[in-house]
Amino acid sequence: DIQLTQSPSSVSASVGDRVTITCRASQGLSNWFAWYQQKPGKAPKLLIYDAHSLHAGVPSRFSGDGSGTEFTLTITSLQPEDVGTYFCQQLNNFPFTFGPGTKVEIK
């Protein structure tokens, strides 16, 4: 199975700050890679697919980058509504796997 690790596990930042979350894979991946945001008590929502494509309706302050074994999610200007947990996912090989999550809070 492909293992995904995320760093940091949590981040506390101020409104307007730039926040970057990194996801590393145990083996090289194609671009079948996604990022999700989950708020407490809610289902996750897709933010980024194909490693760098913005899902419809997602604010442009979110962006994805990376290839191979290292991928990043960047929030260019953190907003209060961005509080939640962010998960990466690989969809290259079965079983599809998720990273453990990064909790984003407002300082």
Next chain:
Amino acid sequence: QVQLVQSGAEVKKPGASVKVSCKSSGYTFSDHYIHWVRQAPGQGLEWMGWINPESGGTESAQKFHGRVTMTRDTSLSEVYMELRGLRYDDTAVFYCVRIRRGAFDYWGQGTLVTVSS
């Protein structure tokens, strides 16, 4: 608009089975595979398997082999996930999700399954 609506919360005893339903609307049911993901309380996301709504073909994660069955009813645009031999550590929220462009683009609201004696 695309919606996946799941059945309500369940409480089951250890060893029992649970069947969760997921009704799709707002798109052509047969056009997109449906996957199942679970999330134990306070934990991360775990992929369980998929079903092809057109053919009924399925594949599940190795850890669920022999315990999970995924089916569909095309006349109702519904898919179902049955998990047998429930254990305490099966307590989780179960999600059905649609896959498109290599990502899970729409999620059901989740179904909490609690295993308790």
